[in-house]
Amino acid sequence: MQFFVDTADVTEIRELDALGLVDGVTTNPSLILKSGRDIMEVTKEICGIVDGPVSAEVTALDYDGMIREAAVLAKIAGNVCIKLPLTLEGLKACKALTSDGHMVNVTLCFSANQALLAAKAGATFISPFIGRIDDMGTDGMELIGEIRTIYDNYGFSTKILAASIRTVIHVKQSALIGADVATIPPGTLRALVKHPLTDKGLEAFLNDWAKTGQSIA
Ligand code: E4P
Numbered sequence: 001m002q003f004f005v006d007t008a009d010v011t012e013i014r015e016l017d018a019l020g021l022v023d024g025v026t027t028n029p030s031l032i033l034k035s036g037r038d039i040m041e042v043t044k045e046i047c048g049i050v051d052g053p054v055s056a057e058v059t060a061l062d063y064d065g066m067i068r069e070a071a072v073l074a075k076i077a078g079n080v081c082i083k084l085p086l087t088l089e090g091l092k093a094c095k096a097l098t099s100d101g102h103m104v105n106v107t108l109c110f111s112a113n114q115a116l117l118a119a120k121a122g123a124t125f126i127s128p129f130i131g132r133i134d135d136m137g138t139d140g141m142e143l144i145g146e147i148r149t150i151y152d153n154y155g156f157s158t159k160i161l162a163a164s165i166r167t168v169i170h171v172k173q174s175a176l177i178g179a180d181v182a183t184i185p186p187g188t189l190r191a192l193v194k195h196p197l198t199d200k201g202l203e204a205f206l207n208d209w210a211k212t213g214q215s216i217a
Helices: 010-018 029-035 039-049 063-074 088-099 112-120 130-135 140-154 168-177 186-191 196-212
Strands: 002-006 024-026 054-057 080-085 103-109 125-128 159-162 181-184
Touching: 002 010, 002 186, 010 039, 010 186, 024 181, 029 039, 039 054, 054 103, 063 080, 063 088, 080 088, 088 103, 088 112, 103 112, 112 125, 112 140, 125 140, 130 140, 130 168, 140 159, 140 168, 159 168, 168 181, 168 186, 181 186
Parallel strands: 002 024, 002 181, 024 054, 054 080, 080 103, 103 125, 125 159, 159 181
Antiparallel strands: none
């Protein structure tokens, strides 16, 4: 399973990348706002840190506008992945951009039928938003399972990018169900390593080690 980091905070991206945990990055207009940075400048910096796909989202709603904005974003770096909304115009732009050799992440997916359309439009990634579905009182993880089944039934190569991940449980469940990628907020990514028995065990080992009076040199 690949891990993308869901942020436009370059300090976080550098730190996590240095740990070897980052296969790519996803941003969106809200994350750009949070970063306080210019989209072109921050996306360029992120693309210089991470070798994998860096999703940058268009804001136009019509096909022509999306294609125009995609051309601007694609010029930033070779690893920019154009993020398009799951609308008919977005699907049309997805078909055109992927046919032209660009990576496309189709975002704001909330149903299996939407994911089917994105795969038919040749999307590189489909982003089902787990947390936002959970927020509505339904199980977002069920959607990941449905998409996995549909894509496997027909051999679609579109990768399932579990998005809107809020908890470590979301990450584990996405991996169990077979999502290809999870895009994870930095705090949640760091939290994956935590286990009280690891801390307790380490403390006990270090106490016993001190009693041996030895050092490894
Ligand atoms: C995905 O690409 C989105 O940027 C992100 O996962 C949305 O998450 P949110 O629902 O926590 O805003």
